Amino acid sequence: MKQPNGQQIISLFEQWAPKSLAVEGDSIGLQVGTLNKPVSKVLVTLDVNPQVVQEAVELACELIIAHHPPIYRGMKNMRTDLPQGRLVEQLIKHDIAVYAAHTNLDIATGGVNDLLADALHLKNIEIMEQTSAERLMKLAVFTPKESTEQVREALANAGAGQIGDYTNCSFTSPGEGRFKPSASADPYIGKANELAVVEEDKVEVVFPISIKNRVLKALLTSHPYEEPAYDLLLMDVEVNEKGLGRIGTLPNPVTLSEYAQTVKQQLQVPFVRVVGPLDKTIQKVAVLGGDGNKYIQTAKRAGADVFVTGDLYFHVAQDAEAIDLAVIDPGHHIESIMKTGVADYMNTACNEKKLACSFIPSKLSTEPFQLI
Numbered sequence: 001m002k003q004p005n006g007q008q009i010i011s012l013f014e015q016w017a018p019k020s021l022a023v024e025g026d027s028i029g030l031q032v033g034t035l036n037k038p039v040s041k042v043l044v045t046l047d048v049n050p051q052v053v054q055e056a057v058e059l060a061c062e063l064i065i066a067h068h069p070p071i072y073r074g075m076k077n078m079r080t081d082l083p084q085g086r087l088v089e090q091l092i093k094h095d096i097a098v099y100a101a102h103t104n105l106d107i108a109t110g111g112v113n114d115l116l117a118d119a120l121h122l123k124n125i126e127i128m129e130q131t132s133a134e135r136l137m138k139l140a141v142f143t144p145k146e147s148t149e150q151v152r153e154a155l156a157n158a159g160a161g162q163i164g165d166y167t168n169c170s171f172t173s174p175g176e177g178r179f180k181p182s183a184s185a186d187p188y189i190g191k192a193n194e195l196a197v198v199e200e201d202k203v204e205v206v207f208p209i210s211i212k213n214r215v216l217k218a219l220l221t222s223h224p225y226e227e228p229a230y231d232l233l234l235m236d237v238e239v240n241e242k243g244l245g246r247i248g249t250l251p252n253p254v255t256l257s258e259y260a261q262t263v264k265q266q267l268q269v270p271f272v273r274v275v276g277p278l279d280k281t282i283q284k285v286a287v288l289g290g291d292g293n294k295y296i297q298t299a300k301r302a303g304a305d306v307f308v309t310g311d312l313y314f315h316v317a318q319d320a321e322a323i324d325l326a327v328i329d330p331g332h333h334i335e336s337i338m339k340t341g342v343a344d345y346m347n348t349a350c351n352e353k354k355l356a357c358s359f360i361p362s363k364l365s366t367e368p369f370q371l372i
């Protein structure tokens, strides 16, 4: 096992929840301290408050990964006689860095919204509101027959040829290649100034634009020709759709009242607020962790019978009622599901990379509300 530094830990994390997924203007990334130091223990928390900082000190954590950014709307001063400045002071005094992963972690595959959808027993889970996608590219390369297999393999190893749940997808067709090397060429086949006719294969693969450089590098290093011939096309097809919220179906229809009980149990909250007729039949469920007030119409358009989300306003609840969308509000604190979600994912990722670092879910509740 190797001792990682903070930067290595965060690069590993960002392969899962890259900053580029976050909605515009979100406060994410390193907010306090530095990543240029060895990190062996990371505390994972929904919020950073003085009790959580104390927990990190007691556990000797060098880094905190938080879902809610402690510096959200910017800081105009660093006054240690005010709560926010005092919090930063404590973190710096104990050399604890804070890294925030907010909407990028909501959107990431396997992130907050997928964790909630799984906890709520949803199947056939889809994105509720798409925020980004990538264009697909198509590469067609011409290879001498004896090299076709090695080029095909190199392209697949670079990640080309993935279609849904299938990898190593390609199409190969045989043909005849013609070329005349010039006097200054160093040809793999043929002689200077003589037309060569070679039995070649055309290998076609698709891949998302984000891995273009990696795929081209694999092509150029595996191909035997001095000047490999290839076509590269940007296609009108999108892949890797990412987005906010999830929508899925329950294995069996239930009443709104029954499903409210399931939500309460599964998300371990003392109560939920419910909008809609309690005997309404529920099968299609939309979920969005945190504040979903802006997404009532989106959930309705997506065909949801019920929308599970937090921080519901009085008038938004009335709007939902008016469009016949049931809502279950289990509160904002349900996002604390990310504590074990992130810790499990990162502990596995670090084990695979042989990095000596453990991720610990905070044991503290940061729910400010009490039920009297």
Ligand SMILES: [Zn+2]
Pocket (backbone or CB within 6 Å): 068, 289, 290, 291, 332, 335
């Ligand atoms: Zn939140």
